[in-house]
Amino acid sequence: MRKLKIQWANQHDFHALLKRSEVEDKPVLLDLHSPDCSGCVNHDRRIYSDPDIVRDVMEHTFPVRVGTTAPDRASTDIINNHIYIWSPTIQLLAPDQTRYHEWNGAPRRTRLSVGYQTVFHDTPGHLTPDVFKAQFLVARGKAALRSKKYGKAIGLFDEALARHPGDRVTVEEAARWRKVARSSGVIESTWDRHHQVTTSPLAAAVERFAQTVAVLPDSVLMQDWIGKPGAGDWQWYSDCLREVVLQAYQELCDFAVTAERERAQHGPQFNDTHRLLGQHRFAYREFQSLFVGVPDALLDRTPLRSERSIRENLAHMVMAEWWAYRPQILHALDRGRKGLAPQVVPAADTVAQHGEPPGSHESLHELLALYERLHLRNTRDFSDITDNELGIRSAWWELGPVELRFRLERYIWHPRDHAVSIDKILDASGHRHTSNHRFAARLFSGLGTAEAALIGADGFLADQVESLTSTINERAGEATQLLSQITDTKPSIG
Structure with a gap:
């Protein structure tokens, strides 16, 4: 036979x-x-x-x-x-x-x-x-x-x-x-004000505030604010949701100014690696902000012929940072410190060490939470690279070895590139961010600015960070109260 x-x-x-x-x-x-x-x-x-x-x-x-x-x-x-x-x-x-x-x-x-x-x-x-x-x-x-x-x-x-x-x-x-x-194709949304992906208290406070702002209707942007006035001169600019979000954003940016000044005067000093990783943190938080208000149902939509879905782009981002950039950067750093020539890390070694990359079925919350953990680990492990070590050569895709400084610059560029792809997919899917989604996204930008000032300085200005966290949590609570009032006053159906 x-x-x-x-x-x-x-x-x-x-x-x-x-x-x-x-x-x-x-x-x-x-x-x-x-x-x-x-x-x-x-x-x-x-x-x-x-x-x-x-x-x-x-x-x-x-x-x-x-x-x-x-x-x-x-x-x-x-x-x-x-x-x-x-x-x-x-x-x-x-x-x-x-x-x-x-x-x-x-x-x-x-x-x-x-x-x-x-x-x-x-x-x-x-x-x-x-x-x-x-x-x-x-x-x-x-x-x-x-x-x-x-x-x-x-x-x-x-x-x-x-x-x-x-x-x-x-x-x-x-x-x-x-x-x-x-459920006949209904996909539950998993990243919202009930499902947090960030880990530090300050980031969690910003996320909570941003996600609450995002679900508020645009009609309340200029409505009289129900919370207390801002501190100091902000008392004149905290009379509506729009101004309160602006206040929180600016307080995050002001903290970055303070942190940079204090580090310059008292240390730990910034070096170029910290500045580069700070740029990446800002790009990462802005990338993360794209998903505010995005339902899980859009993860697997393919509105652009032959192009990848949001899931595939997001899974690729996780893979690139952990399965690609991380091993190549750390391997080059280790060899450079030992005086050895640049060498590519075989992909098989990466899979053997870290397993298969994710992406086939995880929820949006799960993918973003994984990305958060791996991103923070990378930042911590890269932050001890000295300015001199930025000149160590790294071998990978290029025709010849490049400096670690360039490798980190590409690392910064990568979330920017895929943010454009995801934004394009969202647009082609008919998803439109509301004004409140956009204001919420600005809070993530402010968070990135504040966090960038602390790269390489764990525990620095802990009291000020705690105070800022408390202020933003208070605003998040006020926004939650406003949301409850709106929900309670909605007419019932039936």
């Missing part, structure tokens, strides 16, 4: 199959393959030879294999569109080329466009036939969910949970999307 095999289409069939996918409501399974990739070879030997997998792939998808070794123009276009810096090589695609699912544990490869050709990362992955089958059920469920076939999606998620209870990622993802399917 002849053994069944997957009948792979190639790169030249890809776009025709996407059209068929739209007509026949059958997704495309994209496999980015190289005979030089041990994981890819293992897939042919262990996964794509499994009769059940062969049957399911041929029945439920249009399978396309694109070679990544010496690719032609057609292959390169597909690779650059589907390897997002460093991505899993197995993906289930919608007709518009957006991803229903990327296989966790599949080999990861870097893309081939200019800037990424010189250092090619390739990790073997750790997929087994059982894990592939588990994720295949989840992937098909996500495709059905996006098509609003909720009953079919629930059935596929239930099957994944029943057949593969030992695979943690499958269980978490299937349970998450099953809940959404059971």
Whole structure:
């Protein structure tokens, strides 16, 4: 009896199959393959030879294999569109080329466009036939969910949970999307005034105030303020919500002026590393402010053809800071301090140390909270780099080693870049920030300014920080009281 095999289409069939996918409501399974990739070879030997997998792939998808070794123009276009810096090589695609699912544990490869050709990362992955089958059920469920076939999606998620209870990622993802399917596609928002992502008392106070301001209607911006007047000359400028937010923002900025002056006079002194990390903190808080008022339902929207979702951008940000910038910077610093030549950290080492990056099913709150923890850890671990050490050379994507100063400058630039992408997605999704959302976002900018003045000076001006935290918490409480009054006076329906 002849053994069944997957009948792979190639790169030249890809776009025709996407059209068929739209007509026949059958997704495309994209496999980015190289005979030089041990994981890819293992897939042919262990996964794509499994009769059940062969049957399911041929029945439920249009399978396309694109070679990544010496690719032609057609292959390169597909690779650059589907390897997002460093991505899993197995993906289930919608007709518009957006991803229903990327296989966790599949080999990861870097893309081939200019800037990424010189250092090619390739990790073997750790997929087994059982894990592939588990994720295949989840992937098909996500495709059905996006098509609003909720009953079919629930059935596929239930099957994944029943057949593969030992695979943690499958269980978490299937349970998450099953809940959404059971509510007919309704996704609960998870980052709001009830779900905090920041950790320090000052940041938590600002977040609480900002999130409360964000849910207030714009109609109260100029309404008489219910709280007490501001201290000192601010008493003349605290008569409405707009002025109170301005006051809090300015107090954060004024604290930064005080901290910088005190550090200059009494230490600990600023160095260039602290200033660079301060710029990154400001960029990070402004990036974070983009999500004020953004519902989780927008995380996986793909309003721009062939472009990534907000989830994919946000997960990439987390991955870039922890799985990419961090190991390269710390590795270069360690080698430079030992007088050793620059060396690239292999991607496989990063995965072995930190595991697979997140992104497939986490809520907005979970992704932002993870980003917060990792970002603060990086800042702490980078802050002891001296000015002289900023000249240490670091090897990575470039044609030659660059200084750590430049690496940190790119680190600053990265959240700015993806903030533009996310803002564009929000706009294309029809999401509009209210005036109060925008004022709330300014509070995060003020927070970034205040925190930047404390980089490399843990515990500095603790009493002033505590006083500022108390003031902002008091304003947050007043805003909460205003919100309660508005909610209580709303006419009942029915």
